[in-house]
Amino acid sequence: MEKQKKNIIINARFLTQKLTGVQRFAIEIARQLNEMMPDLVFVAPSDIIHHEVAAELNVIIIGKCKGVMWEQLDLPLYLKRNNKPLLINLCNVAPLFYTNQVITIHDVASFVNPQWFSKNFVRFYKFLMPRISKKAKLIFTVSDFSKAEIIKYLHVDAVKIKVVYNGVSELPAPSFIETNYGKYILAVGSIDKRKNIQNLVEAFGLIKHKNFKLIIVGDSNAIFNNEGNENLKTRNDIIFTGRVNDHELANLYTGAQLFAYPSLYEGFGIPPLEAMAYGCPTLVSDIGSLREVCGNASMYINPLDTKEISKGIDLLIDDSTLRNTLVKNGNQNLKRFSWENSAMQIFNSITFLIAQS
Structure with a gap:
């Protein structure tokens, strides 16, 4: 239990979600940060689907809820019971009623083109994103383009936003060149x-x-x-x-x-x-x-x-x-583009943030 007393927690709810670019970013950055910062604690709900990654990160299962309810209820309750440590969120959303955190916003597509998304998703994002952006101590995003969009749509001070590119994951070597599809x-x-x-x-x-x-x-x-x-x-x-x-x-x-x-x-x-x-x-x-x-x-x-x-x-x-x-x-x-370099940028920003607090 001693590890839980350390001062940085990573929201690992991404391990319960299907793999898209957002979850790829979270997994690869988490792996790199785990090497750089061995005292990190990764917490997640029980419905993990990326079991090998969870084992690699020594993820701790907390709470009884799943999905958004876990993130908005179980996670902040756990944090408040553990001396309100710094929370790192890597996949857009974060607890609404928690202030000692940094967030990662990959894009603001639901603000720019809401018609592409379900109505419930748009309502949720339009309610949550401006509020957590305002409260967050720091915001990471994945491109200068996204930084400009966040400033435009969420009205966030540019100084608060740090650009951290995605890397390129090392996929396996191909087992053959020809496929059954022809050209x-x-x-x-x-x-x-x-x-x-x-x-x-x-x-x-x-x-x-x-x-x-x-x-x-x-x-x-x-x-x-x-x-x-x-x-x-x-x-x-x-x-x-x-x-x-x-x-x-x-x-x-x-x-x-x-x-x-x-x-x-x-x-x-x-x-x-x-x-x-x-x-x-x-x-x-x-x-x-x-x-x-x-x-x-x-x-x-x-x-x-x-x-x-x-x-x-x-x-x-x-x-x-x-x-x-x-x-x-x-x-x-x-x-x-390198996951290691991107994680180092996050590590340096987090280290500076802690030193300033």
């Missing part, structure tokens, strides 16, 4: 309006290379407004795989002719970097965060213009010189 274009992401899968599907129907398939990896999430998704699965040359494991994903990245990411809004955008790590040329939306993250290592398209998306796909298929240039630039671009 294909790959897309990875949640099946929701923000990822703009509808326009990608329409653009795919316009490309001249009719011998290609479109492989879409990911599934839907209850937080999104998924109306209309059922209309996407109407063609034999478009394959929805659902979620895949890291080995399958490695094979898909390696075998793809190109990776398409026509997202309408991102706080960061991890999948294009994963594609670069496997030598796959990337076609991405010309939006602020992806320009910041992908630099000169991607081809950019207007995500609202299906003809432009289709022409971009055809160009990348036809132009081997362009593909090779993007792959080469991608290898260089990846050097900017």
